[in-house]
Amino acid sequence: MLSHPFPWRIHAESSYQHHIALRDFSQGEVFTWAQLADEIRRTAETLTAQGVTAQSGVALCGKNGFPLLCCYLAALQLNARVLGLNPAFSDEKRTALCRRNGIRLMIDFTRPQPVFSEVKDVDFAEFDSVDHALFSACTMTLTSGSTGAPKAVLHSMRNHLENARGVCELMDFSRDSSWLLSLPLYHVSGQGIVWRWLLQGAELQLPGEDFYRSLTQASHASLVPTQAQRLLQYLADCPSNEMKSAVKIRHILLGGSHIPEKISENLTALGIQAYVGYGMTEMASTVFAKKCDGKAGVGRPLRGREFRLENDEIRLRGAGLGLGYWLNGKLVSLTNSDGWLQTKDKGGWDGENLQVLGRLDNMFISGGENIQPEEIERILQRHEQVEQVFVLPIDDAEFGQRPVAMVKFKTRFSESAVKNLHVFLADKLEKFKRPVRYFPLDTTISQQSGIKPSRIQLKQKLNEILGMK
Template sequence: MRNAGLGSWPHRRARMAPKREAFTYDDVSTTYGELAVRTTRLAWRLRELGVRDGDRVAYLGPNHPSFAETMFATHQLGAIFVPLNSRLTPAEVGYQLADCGAHVLIHAPSHVTDHPRAVSLDSYEDWLAGGSDDFLDVPVDISAPALILYTSGTTGRPKGAVLTHANLLWNTFNLMIGIDLSTDDVALVAAPLFHVAALAQTLLPTFIKGGHCVITPRWDAEVCLDLVEKHGVTLMFGVATMFADVVASPRWPDASLSSLRVLLCGGAAVPDALIRAYQDRGLVFCQGYGLTETAPGATFLEAADSVARAGSAGTPVFFGDLRLSDTGEIEVQGPNVTPGYWNDPAATSAAFTADGWFRTGDLGRLLDGNLHVLDRLKDMFISGGENVYPAEVENALASHPDVAEVAVVGVPDERWGEVGRAFVRPRDGAAVDVASLRSFLSPRLARYKIPRYFEVVSSLPRTGSGKVLKPALRRLPL
């Protein structure tokens, strides 16, 4: 095949094991052979809409097999796939669609859009059926862009991190080295696929090995326990909040978990008590550290070290390197690292050191070669596995007519890991209340970005140069 990218994967898999189950969703299974046909038909339909090499195809909706079909079909054409966060507001989605210049949008019917070339999943099956079965073998080099994944920026505007086919392939190799995937593995895909971790740490590695992905549209601990038992799930990725939900289930003490072989956890630090809860059931957490820009794995703590080094993010992945700057910032280099940000040369330049290492913005230390993540140089905090950048929230709040100034910090939360706390100074003579602020933010920001706590203050603490002292705000008692 002339296509060396991800677009050829369904056909490469189908010629090896056409009758093996690829995906199961809502008790309906799709084999690798069927999937190869479906992605090709979809590629032809996208081509009829004018999609060509380098064009962008966006997807908006919860987890569904059509997500993967759209991705593979897009890559079959040499185009770039743009998965959008289905939790975002229409205004946020609109900005990202405009920024990437999406030629086509495929979306769930729950998301209303005025995109000129939008295809709703309501009509997806009939539309798909009209495509040709002839494989479109467009030449695609693995160095070509494959994904644009939007990450909220410290300037308040999301940036589109570009990942190439090679980035994703090398990450797949790193993951397979770390956990010894097999063709018999059954992966539960319950974390959102629009995040790189669920896509690149579960679906793609399982797919390339010819395993079986059980896809569920949203996270639900009870559904998770049902699916683990029903399908004999062996592999699962989640953030700490998801694993905590399972432990909190009344079914936890007697749940059938014997099939689970690998539990991958990322997105935020994992509390020791949560690690012990799974270890007491004979289950092992494989933790890691990474970012969207590293596709995402930068370090990995293998199963053999998971007890002795609990709390560590592990060692650098096999094909990758890590170092600490003089200030303790974690810097990463390797074939899994992004080439940069979409149409943003300034952000791309700022993200790399003079000798080509990616600046993560996180502080860490190395103990016996294992990374311990200490803090963030940036103000970003993680709430339920979702990155929240205070600058974006502050920009939204500052547009309120009665708000003069605002500062947002992350504070600890037992369920979500961290949540937002906003300190708001009203304009002179104006009065603001929490309900009005929440109502104002609701159409502008995804729910997870809206602060849990609001404090109306007369002033904000500042440094001698006039900058807001956020460390002082974080130390204030709730």
């Protein structure tokens, strides 16, 4: 009987030990499960030499790559807690997050060689007396929620693996499949890819310099809409005979924001099955998902998940639900007194599909009318020249608040492009919901925020443009 719970070691000690576990397109290297387990063991020895022990806090900061992935798995093998940090964060913010979450060692992968730094002035006494649940935690994943103040959600390996099982079943992801690590490990969606790979003992692929070339070589991928649009453009630019012979991608899970129907239609036309999903950091990634079928909604809850609607709010529990938030030196429950996670997402149920209608805390009132920004965004996103759009409120003396839009066009932002949107919306939205002004979307905000831009940061940028503090 195995004396450890680590999937990579289980695969390395099985009859599949010589099967390919990982393919790194950036370095042109291939690892079997046995070879990968050796690399993780050596990395664990390096971390041990740096003072990492069981329940030590280790922060990893950088873009996806083999060294970072090995550190992620090696730290877990040492029973340490792993916190992922967005490399776009400032040094000051990284240090503050480490102190707040009891991180002893920060590893910076943004340099040519990893830099190990001990975090100073951390009070570890509070971690020594914490609830026993912390000792089954393996990851700490930051989520900003509605307040914008990052807080860490703690998950165990069991939480991650339970979440992975339902996605693998829906998307036919098996030992013979491969999944591209197309999303960052500091985000729960990136970790979701890793745990599906580990659950099935399949093949993980790390992208090379040509991301979209790498993307065509995996059987499965997770993409946000912008990535999916760029993949379609990449395939359109390929000679047809080359495209037919080289493309292996067959399943794509779409998430992160509203999915334009045209994207799934174009993928289907190429023989690629698209899926739409809805998930939460607190639930270890995807909760609902379905094959794209031209109908609105995100389907039914996957294996082991439950939901309910209360006062239009989506509430969740079941497979993947984390251990708690780490706040002010304490482990705080994710659920209310009835055991449900209150998502603050507005939803509806049509008998077959969950409709995710937007954040309850994004809604604002204009002239006595409720406005849900996501409703306007979904319609604007249907315009062929719109790549990304966010609707925000601005104060108005007469109406209280009015909607404005921050837009990234596929071509440059211009007055004529904005006029086209005014015409487009004329017969699609009530007048009071139509944006009264349009501004260019600052794409650097999405780089700082991760997979989807923070509305708080977008509002701050809007205030700067308007000359407000």
